[in-house]
Amino acid sequence: MADDAVAGGRGRVRTVAARVTTVAAGLLVFAVLVAPNRLDQLGPAAFLRIPVEGLVAAALLLVLRGVARRTVAVLCGVALGLLAVVKLLDMGMSASLARPFDLVLDWVLLDDAYGFVRDSVGRAGAVGAIVALVAAVGALLVLTTRSVLRLTRLVARHDRRTVRVLAGCAVVWVAGATIGVPVADSGTSRLVGQHVGQVGAGLRDREAFAAEAAADAFRDTPGDELLTALRGKDVIVAFVESYGRDAVQDPEFAPQVGAVLDGGTRRLAERGFSARSGFLTSPTAGGGSWLAHDTLLSGLWVDNQQRHLSLLAGDRLTLNGAFRRAGWQTVGVMPAATQPWPEKSFFGFDRYHDAAGLDYRGPKFNYAPMPDQYTLATFHRRERATPGHAPIMAEIPLISSHSPWAAIPRMLDWDHVGDGSIYRRPTSVAVNPKDVVGRSATEVRTGYRRSIEYSLNSLISYVETYGDDNLVLVFLGDHQPAPVVTGENAGRDVPITIVAHDPAVLARVAAWGWDEGLRPGPSAPVWRMDTFRDRFLSAFGPQPPAGAAAPPSPR
Numbered sequence: 001m002a003d004d005a006v007a008g009g010r011g012r013v014r015t016v017a018a019r020v021t022t023v024a025a026g027l028l029v030f031a032v033l034v035a036p037n038r039l040d041q042l043g044p045a046a047f048l049r050i051p052v053e054g055l056v057a058a059a060l061l062l063v064l065r066g067v068a069r070r071t072v073a074v075l076c077g078v079a080l081g082l083l084a085v086v087k088l089l090d091m092g093m094s095a096s097l098a099r100p101f102d103l104v105l106d107w108v109l110l111d112d113a114y115g116f117v118r119d120s121v122g123r124a125g126a127v128g129a130i131v132a133l134v135a136a137v138g139a140l141l142v143l144t145t146r147s148v149l150r151l152t153r154l155v156a157r158h159d160r161r162t163v164r165v166l167a168g169c170a171v172v173w174v175a176g177a178t179i180g181v182p183v184a185d186s187g188t189s190r191l192v193g194q195h196v197g198q199v200g201a202g203l204r205d206r207e208a209f210a211a212e213a214a215a216d217a218f219r220d221t222p223g224d225e226l227l228t229a230l231r232g233k234d235v236i237v238a239f240v241e242s243y244g245r246d247a248v249q250d251p252e253f254a255p256q257v258g259a260v261l262d263g264g265t266r267r268l269a270e271r272g273f274s275a276r277s278g279f280l281t282s283p284t285a286g287g288g289s290w291l292a293h294d295t296l297l298s299g300l301w302v303d304n305q306q307r308h309l310s311l312l313a314g315d316r317l318t319l320n321g322a323f324r325r326a327g328w329q330t331v332g333v334m335p336a337a338t339q340p341w342p343e344k345s346f347f348g349f350d351r352y353h354d355a356a357g358l359d360y361r362g363p364k365f366n367y368a369p370m371p372d373q374y375t376l377a378t379f380h381r382r383e384r385a386t387p388g389h390a391p392i393m394a395e396i397p398l399i400s401s402h403s404p405w406a407a408i409p410r411m412l413d414w415d416h417v418g419d420g421s422i423y424r425r426p427t428s429v430a431v432n433p434k435d436v437v438g439r440s441a442t443e444v445r446t447g448y449r450r451s452i453e454y455s456l457n458s459l460i461s462y463v464e465t466y467g468d469d470n471l472v473l474v475f476l477g478d479h480q481p482a483p484v485v486t487g488e489n490a491g492r493d494v495p496i497t498i499v500a501h502d503p504a505v506l507a508r509v510a511a512w513g514w515d516e517g518l519r520p521g522p523s524a525p526v527w528r529m530d531t532f533r534d535r536f537l538s539a540f541g542p543q544p545p546a547g548a549a550a551p552p553s554p555r
Helices: 002-034 051-063 064-099 105-119 123-157 159-179 188-214 246-250 254-270 291-297 307-315 319-325 343-346 372-384 441-466 503-507 529-539
Strands: 234-240 274-281 329-334 352-356 393-400 429-431 471-477 494-500 526-528
Touching: 002 064, 051 064, 051 123, 051 159, 051 188, 051 319, 064 123, 064 188, 064 343, 123 159, 188 307, 234 291, 234 441, 246 494, 254 274, 254 441, 254 494, 274 503, 274 529, 291 307, 291 319, 291 393, 291 529, 307 343, 319 329, 319 494, 319 529, 329 343, 329 372, 352 372, 372 393, 372 441, 393 441, 429 441, 441 471, 494 503, 526 529
Parallel strands: 234 393, 234 471, 274 526, 329 352, 329 393
Antiparallel strands: 274 494, 471 494
16 A cells, blocks of 8 residues: 555656646747847747747647657757757847847857957856856757657647647637737747848858959059148057947946046147047947958948958958058057957058067956057057157057956056056056956946046047147047947947147048047037048048049048
């Protein structure tokens, strides 16, 4: 009797466990089919859907028998797992770069993601994250496959009941589709179609980009006809990481960032400098800084990795190349380049300073190998401090405002920067949280604002300290920060500013209609970033004689 009771108890436990497992399998399959591919769309309403793809698969499995049924079930399970992976990739991409994952072009970004995690939490943490990620993907594929197999067995045992359930769901789905109720749209087929279409779109885009690159009004312009209005000037083009329109207009950031810019305008005016500011629309958001660099300097719209690689394989005249052709010494200062950087040969720098070459002896600041002030101080010491030096054109990406916006340096006296070892002192760090992981969204946004303030202060102070009549500074954002800072659908505009001591320089851009000062207002002109090269070369090249027809405006 006791044995029978024990056996009966175990049987009931197994029955309950089997039912719970079946319910869990059904919920997993349903969730993968109807879940959106963006974090901001997650919510109860997203799961009030009838996935027609699931109805079709269930009907097919109901018709098949034996080995064919099991084979199709396994294939459906694997496909479901891959669908889940794609949706998770899309979620991560939309949260960081404000766009879906490109199954053709974006795999190279995984290496950049590893580098970012390594620089943020250390090599051990990055390796652990990779191991966990691979294990999670494997587990997900196994779970979806086993879930489909389990549900297939259930369908086979209760075929008549399954037919009635499928018929009822189909009626509801047709009714919903007829009257336009969202219950009939799971979005899965559309999502799959979009990702499959990326292959064909990539091939068409390669041809379109080749045609765009072939059209270049300045390809054969002689050097003595380029940039004539800037002869004798040192021209610095500085990209401020993640410096977007939100930094100067979002109420959470604008008061403090605006105070830095407005204060900088007054301080530079006291030194005889003036500035004009507007906006450019970047080809990227949240990351992919090199796409913005490509776009500004080449005058081509480079919004994906395929276009980036095609650009590097060509001979497009870049803004750097135009200065070099016109007789400037061109300099690349890349403080974030910790690995070999093949782009340096394309951009044609006469001199190139990467992270190792800048000889920094201080601590890292999360992703940033060195503070912006150190980068600018070392650049000045090596390139501009020698009296009578040849005019230079320098490209300098500043990276202290790169995510995760945690450890932020403090502005120092320029004479104290030295080899950077001073940053080992706690007093040289304004913000240095112990843990990058686990911060609230408010803490992340506050860190972002403070890092932008630091980068802008570094540039303003550099001009104050080392500026002269022959300095022309162009500084701009590369892209907006990630949606965790801006929210969804924030746009891709970034501020751009030209600073000069010589009034003749800004007189050349008066027709642009940019706002006075370092801060562009809400109504400041907005151009696509790829139009800047042609506008800049046109403005600072030979001007038509009075009364002559003006050259056609760049697109």
